[in-house]
Amino acid sequence: MDLIASGAVLKTVDSDFEQKFKARQHWSSSQDAAIESRVAEILADVQKRGDTAIVEYTNRFDRLQAKNLAELELTQAELKKAYDGLPEEQRSALTQAAARVRSYHEAQKKACGESWSYRDADGSLLGQKVTPIDRAGIYVPGGKAAYPSSVLMNAIPAHVAGVCEIIMVVPTPDGTKNNLVLAAAYVAGVSRAFTIGGAQAVAALAYGTATIPKVDKITGPGNAYVAAAKRSVFGQVGIDMIAGPSEILVIADGSTPPDWVAMDLFSQAEHDELAQSILLCPDQPYIDQVLASIAKLLPEMPRRAIIEKSLTDRGMFILTRSMQEACDISNAIAPEHLEISSNEPHKWEPLLKHAGAIFLGAYTSESLGDYCAGPNHVLPTSGTARFSSPLGVYDFQKRSSIIEVSESGAQTLGKIASVLAHGEGLQAHARAAEMRLR
Known part of the structure; x- marks a missing residue:
């Protein structure tokens, strides 16, 4: 060279x-037009046929013979068995890595992920309420290599943020399951896990099926088909980034x-x-x-x-x-x-x-x-x-503004709002503020 x-x-x-x-x-x-077109077909098919489409695509692409989606779900007992069966050196390394990742993200939550409020001179309460999303979907690559570290990095900040349910999808071509990946899911607190991948897995997480619940946000890397699918479903669900x-x-x-x-x-x-x-x-x-x-x-x-x-x-x-x-x-x-x-x-x-x-x-x-x-x-x-940041606790939270205007505050703010609303030609806005004036 x-x-x-x-x-x-x-x-x-x-x-x-x-x-x-x-x-x-x-x-x-730039995405290959053929990939974009194929992904659009898969997304539409999963929306229409749900579990049946997921099973068909998984059997075709990963060379499996599953009869239904239940056969592609990993139980908590399977995840724990994978963890318990690891060699001591691997189990110790996985546990220590998870502890360090958790500690960092707990510190991150304290620094930027807490609610806050204050009262101004008129006694009005202003602030921000930080709450976790209800359900997160994490995509873990599989096939050429296994990535237990991706499980930790996606699931642990979601868990620390307070996400109630974490759904993991990971492809297992030819039915080969990686015990380190399964063990990482156990350590990181994954709620449910399915051995599916590709655009069909993204579709399942984004739209939901009879078996797989719809999530609020999808994180984690994947191939060109996964990236194209994440780009397509963004807006119906949140995504972390297109890597x-x-x-x-x-x-x-x-x-x-x-x-x-x-x-x-x-x-x-x-x-x-x-x-x-x-x-x-x-x-x-x-x-x-x-x-x-x-x-x-x-x-x-x-x-x-x-x-x-x-x-x-x-x-x-x-x-x-x-x-x-x-x-x-x-x-x-x-x-x-x-x-x-x-x-x-x-x-x-x-x-x-x-x-x-x-x-x-x-x-x-x-x-x-x-x-x-x-x-x-x-x-x-x-x-x-x-203009963007590493994945973190903040990616699994959202912020709501808190406003409680006092009677005294309404006298000051009402006049300001009235002038601006009339300036914009929005009379109902102005009247709503003016009605609170003494």
Whole structure:
């Protein structure tokens, strides 16, 4: 793999840097028309035929032979059995990770998820009432890989928020159930779980069937069909986000062992060929060391072909004029995962405005955040960190304004409202306010 020849190695001092940078940064999120059309058919069919359609699609796509949807539901006893049957090392790791994720989101709830109110000078009560949604649906990917961490990251904040019922869907192609995923559902407090996936699972959660209850919000990643389905049902239910390819950006000052940085870049490149791994550094010899580490470590990687394709097509190794310029470029990219691999991470962190998650210091590998640090690993991608946030307790809550106007307050507010309502030509609004005036 020749990353220099592939155009992955860039310098901000070059006159054509912006052109090359934008060309490698670009990722088309346009959906294939055939996928959109097929998803629309599936959604409509599930709306019409409910359980029957779900079973037919699941049997077809996952190569099963279920006779009804009851055969595709996982009982709480099955989830507990999966947990109890794990090797001690896995059970302990899962339990510890869940505890850390729960602790973080409980702190998050205290910071931003509580109701509040105050009384103004006229004695009127003003405030905000925070309440959880009634029912959440979480989509857990299955098939090529199993993601128990996704179960924890989606179900635990919902549970902490106070959601009464959490419905999990996870595809099990050829009937293969992953015990870690089932055990994670048990640990995270999933209420009901179904072994279904794809657009039909999103449809079931969005519309409800005789067996699967309609939810208020759907969270969790999936393939192109799942993403298209979530986009289509948004408005009838809430969704977390439409996720693009995974991203990691490392700002390095040359103080971290280059093997560490190379492996951190691999950690996202191994997701899929469209994943993007970027290194920003003002030290050319250090960039060369990281490139040498990549050449040395890549042959050891089981997912070598995927990593190589990702780095060759979308990777970037950028020599910057300074660490500050590296921070400016990072802000322009707004990456999903941002590592500050520096001896002075707290010096540079205040300069960084846009990122899904920020990992401070050489010892903070992105993979720790994926599994067990505590903060959520469901993060905005494709530059959307400029305006969106990680999945959190707040995604499973809604806010109601509280207003109780006193008699005294009505005298002041009524006059203001009357003037503005007449200005808008809404006489009934004005009269309703004026009737409260003495």
